[in-house]
Amino acid sequence: MDANSPILFFDSGVGGLSVLEPTRALLPNAPFIYVADNAGYPYGKRSEAEIASRVPALLGRLVERFHPRLAVIACNTASTIALDQVRSALDLPVVGTVPAIKPAAELSKNRVIGVLGTEATVRQPYVDNLAAEFAADCTIVRHGAPDLVDLAEAKLAGEDVTVKAVRAAAQPMFDAEAGDRIDVGVLACTHFPLLLSELEQAFPGVTWIDGGPGIARRIAYLTREQPWPSEPEEGIMVFTAEPRSPLLGTLAQYGIGDARTI
Template sequence: MDANSPLLFFDSGVGGLSVLEPTRKLLPNAPIVYVADNAGYPYGKRSEAEIASRVPALLGRLVERFHPRLAVIACNTASTIALDHVRSALDLPVVGTVPAIKPAAEMSKTRAIGVLGTEATVRQPYVDNLAAEFAADCTIIRHGSPELVDLAEAKLAGEEITVDAVRSAAQPMFDAPGGDRIDVGVLACTHFPLLRTELSQAFPGVQWIDGGPGIARRIAYLTREQPWPTEPSEGVMVFTAEPRSTLLSTLAHYGIGEVQTL
């Protein structure tokens, strides 16, 4: 294994930065390539067939270009639909993003859990299976919110967003039957941890949980005996279309110093 072989993170936009950040803390010297498929954004409004064909084809091109040691699909929608397709197409380890229903069930006192994701993610049988296996005694209330995805993208691009806007986008989950009992909310879209401050202010009685730290631990485990550079390096961010210019100034916080367009 070449010490300079990078970790490849993939998402439709900036949401996967919520997975990159805890990974950076565990593996500070890991070379990073982060890919935002903004030409295909938003995935949550695309059909399953589109995502199942687009994501493996795009990742195949990226693996040929960057030769990563491991790929991370840092997107719940892409993972729940295309993860098996990607694993069968690529000859390297692929880590997916799973809604954190199991730890949410362990935390919930009221046995009412909210699952907040994209429209595509919350309707997947994968979520049904997780709920049946790990939260069978809980009421699971799902809500797909494309508005929250857009708000997270806007926040990272330096635009001002309000707690009221975030509250309005998530409120239907709490207005659903049993929603008033929700005490744990699963952030089943990697964009949504970027709005954790606003969500906590909007719904102060709810604990919010996401899969980012667990994914970071999985990446560290899978690469535990591999060599890394002796010093940190600036990460590379690749867009599939021209990015918002205002976004670029925020990327340094995540250790990204170079921007490319595919």
């Protein structure tokens, strides 16, 4: 294994930064490539067939170009729909992102869990299977909140995002049957942890959890005996379409020093 071989993070936008950040905390010297498929954004409003076709093909081209040691699908929607196809297509380890229903069930005292994701993610059978396996004694309240994805993108681009707007996007989950008893909320979209401060202010009685730290631990485990550069290096962010120009100024806080469009 070449010490300079990167980890490839993949999402439709900036949501995967919530997975990159805890990974960098565990593996500070790990080189990485972050790919935002903003030409296909937002995945949550696309059909399953589109995602199942687009994601494996695009990741195949990216692996040929950047030769990563491991790929991370840092997107719940892409993972719940296309993870198996990607693993079949690529000859390297692939880590997916799935809703953190198991730890939510371990935390919930009311036994009512909210699953906040994209419209595509919350309707997937994968969520049914996780709920049946790890939260069979819990009521699961799901809500697809596409506006939160746009709000997270706007926040990273330096735009003002209000608690009122975040509350309005997530409120239908709490207005649903049993929603008033939700005490743990699963952020089942990697964009949503970027709005954690606003969500905590909007819903102060709810504990919000996401899969980012667990994914980071999985990446560290899979690469535990591999060499890394002796010093941290600036990462590369790749877009599939021209990004919002203000966004580029916020990437340095994630260790990204080079942004390009392919």
